[in-house]
Amino acid sequence: MWIDERKIQNQSEHTLDAYFRDVSGFIDFCYNKKLELHNVEKADLREYMAYKVEQNQLSTSSLQRHLTSIRQFMKWATQGNYLAFNPAHDLQLKRQPRPLPGLIDIETINQIIDQVAPEKPVEHQLWLRDRAILELLYSSGLRLAEIQGLTIRDIDFGRHLLRVTGKGNKTRIVPFGGKARESLIEWLKIYRIWQGDFKADFPVFITQRGNVITPRQIENRVKLQAQRAGVNVDLHPHLLRHCFASHMLSNSGDLRAVQEMLGHSNLTTTQIYTHIDFDHLAQVYDRAHPRASKSKN
Structure with missing residues (x-):
């Protein structure tokens, strides 16, 4: 049902697959901690982000995508009355300066x-x-x-x-x-x-x-x-x-x-x-x- 909502927003299949993996990874994390979804708090989300960095050495953009996936999933769960509130609603990652793209000159x-x-x-x-x-x-x-x-x-x-x-x-x-x-x-x-x-x-x-x-x-x-x-x-x-x-x-x-x-x-x-x-x-x-x-x- 959540995937259908993303399709409505004109996301590509590649993006949908990435979101599905992100949410599945978070659910597995909660399962291993014996943490019920309705008990998830911001501290748990921060712990999960730290865990992802430690395990995968993710870039800031990949980490941001993980958080966006979880936020959208919890938004759907809240709207469906599966959760009382969305703990990821206003959780923000500290943004790193974007690296300038490398360039080559016109002669090259x-x-x-x-x-x-x-x-x-x-x-x-x-x-x-x-x-x-x-x-x-x-x-x-x-x-x-x-x-x-x-x-x-x-x-x-x-x-x-x-x-x-x-x-x-x-x-x-x-x-x-x-x-x-x-x-x-x-x-x-x-x-x-x-x-x-x-x-x-x-x-x-x-x-x-x-x-x-x-x-x-x-x-x-x-x-x-x-x-x-x-x-x-x-x-x-x-x-x-x-x-x-x-x-x-x-x-x-x-x-x-x-x-x-x-x-x-x-x-x-x-x-x-x-x-x-x-x-x-x-x-x-x-x-x-x-x-x-x-x-x-």
Whole structure:
């Protein structure tokens, strides 16, 4: 019943599975302590959080997800009169500062994406697919799951737009650049060889056998192409998304637009990228603020 409520809130199956594991772990903890659910207090919840950290060395974000799962479960139990009150209602974890995402410069990205194609026919075809993946990850800031789930009907070549299904099954429209368009067209020529035909609901990125490419395969191919380009960077799809966001924000200063393109529901999430270019901010300030001009004396 609790799972059904989460589905109504448009949670993905992966998220639902995680919530189920979190709640099951807490119930097991209570069972081992011979603690009835209706007797659970805040102190018990804090003990459970400490226990999870000790056992699993969880990150702050994972610990927060555990607490959110338990809070939602107890909210459901309270609404169903299984509990008199929700002891997790106002329990908060001490938030740790979010680490700034690692970045690589545009020259390094160009070195990877513009590298010479392999000469062997099969490797050349794989490279055309991988280059299209790299272009879209950097051109549009897509998440790994978003690029893996992209279908033929999601591409609007005429307007250079993608329809992307992100977290919580939310759909957004994002632009892609001219170089990404060229790479997609070259890849789709190979796609026809591998797949034989196009259908609207077919995945854009497939294996040589015509199956949809898996997230792990995408990660491995991204790393491989960075290595082949001679770049000493642990390249992964999310790093390219970080670079997209930082470079866009650095050149445009439009936080709201970057938020829309990334699919962030909260502007605070996007603001992690505002650290990127203080020199640029200073230049904007000097040009724009009426009292910013320095004395010539």
